[in-house]
Amino acid sequence: MSALSLVLLLLGASVLAVVICRRFNLPPVLGYLAVGSIIGPHALNLMPDVHRFEYLAEFGVVFLMFSIGLEFSLPKLYSMKRIVFGLGLLQVAVSMALITGLVMLLGINWQLGIALGGVFAMSSTAVLTKLLGERMQFDTPHGREIMGVLLFQDLAVVPLLVIIPALTQPPEKLAMLLGIALLKAIVVLAVILVFGQKLMRKWFHFVARAKSSEVFILNVLLITLGLATLTELAGLSLALGAFVAGMLISETEYRLQVEEDIKSFRDVLMGLFFVTIGVKLDTQILVGLWWQVLAVLLGLLVIKGIVVGLLSRKLGATPGNSIRSALWLCAGGEFGFVLLGEITRMPKAVEQVALTALVLSMLIAPFIIHYSEKLVMRFVASEWMMRSMQLTRIAAQSMGTDKHAILCGFGRSGQYLARFLAQEDINYIAMDLDPDRVREAAAGGESVVFGDAGRKDALIAAGLMRASVVIITFSDTPLAEKILFHVQALRPEVPVIVRTADERDLERLSRAGAAEVVPEALEASLMLASHALVLRRVPLNRVLKRIRQTRSQRYSLLRGFYRGASDHDRDDIEDHHQPRLHSVHLGPGAGAIGRTLDELDLDELGCEVSAIRRRGIRAVEPAPETRLEEGDVVVLLGDPEAIAAAEERLLKK
Numbered sequence: 001m002s003a004l005s006l007v008l009l010l011l012g013a014s015v016l017a018v019v020i021c022r023r024f025n026l027p028p029v030l031g032y033l034a035v036g037s038i039i040g041p042h043a044l045n046l047m048p049d050v051h052r053f054e055y056l057a058e059f060g061v062v063f064l065m066f067s068i069g070l071e072f073s074l075p076k077l078y079s080m081k082r083i084v085f086g087l088g089l090l091q092v093a094v095s096m097a098l099i100t101g102l103v104m105l106l107g108i109n110w111q112l113g114i115a116l117g118g119v120f121a122m123s124s125t126a127v128l129t130k131l132l133g134e135r136m137q138f139d140t141p142h143g144r145e146i147m148g149v150l151l152f153q154d155l156a157v158v159p160l161l162v163i164i165p166a167l168t169q170p171p172e173k174l175a176m177l178l179g180i181a182l183l184k185a186i187v188v189l190a191v192i193l194v195f196g197q198k199l200m201r202k203w204f205h206f207v208a209r210a211k212s213s214e215v216f217i218l219n220v221l222l223i224t225l226g227l228a229t230l231t232e233l234a235g236l237s238l239a240l241g242a243f244v245a246g247m248l249i250s251e252t253e254y255r256l257q258v259e260e261d262i263k264s265f266r267d268v269l270m271g272l273f274f275v276t277i278g279v280k281l282d283t284q285i286l287v288g289l290w291w292q293v294l295a296v297l298l299g300l301l302v303i304k305g306i307v308v309g310l311l312s313r314k315l316g317a318t319p320g321n322s323i324r325s326a327l328w329l330c331a332g333g334e335f336g337f338v339l340l341g342e343i344t345r346m347p348k349a350v351e352q353v354a355l356t357a358l359v360l361s362m363l364i365a366p367f368i369i370h371y372s373e374k375l376v377m378r379f380v381a382s383e384w385m386m387r388s389m390q391l392t393r394i395a396a397q398s399m400g401t402d403k404h405a406i407l408c409g410f411g412r413s414g415q416y417l418a419r420f421l422a423q424e425d426i427n428y429i430a431m432d433l434d435p436d437r438v439r440e441a442a443a444g445g446e447s448v449v450f451g452d453a454g455r456k457d458a459l460i461a462a463g464l465m466r467a468s469v470v471i472i473t474f475s476d477t478p479l480a481e482k483i484l485f486h487v488q489a490l491r492p493e494v495p496v497i498v499r500t501a502d503e504r505d506l507e508r509l510s511r512a513g514a515a516e517v518v519p520e521a522l523e524a525s526l527m528l529a530s531h532a533l534v535l536r537r538v539p540l541n542r543v544l545k546r547i548r549q550t551r552s553q554r555y556s557l558l559r560g561f562y563r564g565a566s567d568h569d570r571d572d573i574e575d576h577h578q579p580r581l582h583s584v585h586l587g588p589g590a591g592a593i594g595r596t597l598d599e600l601d602l603d604e605l606g607c608e609v610s611a612i613r614r615r616g617i618r619a620v621e622p623a624p625e626t627r628l629e630e631g632d633v634v635v636l637l638g639d640p641e642a643i644a645a646a647e648e649r650l651l652k653k
Helices: 003-023 028-039 050-071 074-079 081-105 110-121 125-134 141-167 171-208 213-233 238-250 255-279 283-288 290-314 319-329 334-342 348-370 372-379 381-398 412-423 435-443 456-461 477-490 503-511 520-535 540-552 565-570 640-651
Strands: 405-408 428-432 448-450 469-472 496-500 516-519 580-585 608-614 617-620 633-638
Touching (some): 003 255, 028 255, 050 141, 050 238, 050 255, 050 334, 081 290, 110 141, 110 348, 125 334, 125 348, 141 171, 141 238, 141 319, 141 334, 171 213, 171 238, 213 238, 213 255, 255 334, 283 290, 283 348, 290 319, 290 348, 319 372, 334 348, 405 412, 412 428, 435 448, 456 477, 477 496, 496 503, 503 516, 520 540, 580 640, 633 640
Parallel strands (some): 405 428, 428 448, 469 496
Antiparallel strands (some): 580 633, 608 617, 608 633
């Protein structure tokens, strides 16, 4: 098979596998691993030269470590030092010690035991942070514990990348080699950090003056790969140099731009890295070792779970939160694969068992997390009491109120809204999941309680059956839909006002039961327009009438916008389907000339004609009987696919 054919096969298989994983809410890593195992030498054998791809895939690890370096922040570390260097350090150290001891009991040497201890001690930063974000649990006690442990694990990878390769050397040389490696690391890091910090900002200022995105990206690649090569020449790993490069850039004002620029490189190369890991999976060996795989998998989940749970409890967490942290952190992670790739001279059977156990642990991790709350409520009796106390506090806060407003979320928007309500003597009760914010606001006399607005019992406790309005102050469409579902089930007559970022989810939230949807971007445009019109001496009553009319028509005037190069730079998959405007010029021979809009039936394609420009005059919302002429410019409104189909119908003879 040629190189081009292999690349096409990899791309096709990877796209299909990742789409399937996304559909079932599984980590994309598993899709890449599956692709590698299928096309590898132990299955279809479609990848003859694995080593060539392994070298290319190593750059995926480089950019992953670079991203971690970018997120490295001394103030963040300091603010979470108790969790990071308390729970995080103890979790990694104790897990490695226990796993090393168990491996040695099985007759495997201690060097490989330490390496495997490092492999299994890691958890998945990518998967867990995503799940915490989806559940809005970053600010919960167990959420902070999880993030602290993950942060330390990210840091622990750096010395492990230095230590693990040295462990394969003979015992009599090991101490000397480790000492030399650590000395090299200290010298190289000291030189880079001392001189790099002084030069990095100046160098980026110099590159930024070119005002070229291409030059900026090339510069990021130069620095990342240059420092990675420098550490490799010093006898250390490529990943260590990339981590340091990220640390240096994180201290500059270009951090966010750099992070966005490398995202595509990192994700593609990381995918390739996991494909090469999957290539190593030998199903024939695993058939005979299935009980060893299950034993290692069970041991991994139990050992890490018990270690995290006990340490969390010892450090002052409640029984419920310690079990939550244990269930979230018990599985393996992507860094395990990275460290596993650094181990040499490992028996084939051990490698296969370790690799498969990691894959299976990541596969079942989302399911463990999904049922974690039910498990906590089942086995921790105090959680029922705490939950009931929480609901009691909410109910006590709302008791005696009638026709009040329920504010879901008490962030900046929620607090500004509360001030307006207070000025009009309208009672309200706000729910928020940030304990620090709730404590500060409640102490200041605000009517706010700790509670999850997405739970039906919390809404009932907040007095939903007596409330006059529910206002969702955060921009989170899935959670807003959940709240709308509960309100519709309990009191469908209560109006719900929902905040959203733009018009993308306007129709979706309206269908879910929202009385009003407030898109931030469109409201900002209305405010700008109103100020501009007033300054141009347009009568205030006309301005207010225009704004009311626009809102009553669900922002139809403001829907869609013309895309530019800067918008393409920010595009994501969801934004791709957002309505946009596109101009089509009807030149000589265009198929639509002489036909009416009704005859063309562009609505069938999911596209509408926003305006027609003819001889310099722009007609907005033209009638269906409007007949198109040569030279007309038709302004289309729709998503990219609908616009492409409509343009083809307009121009095709």
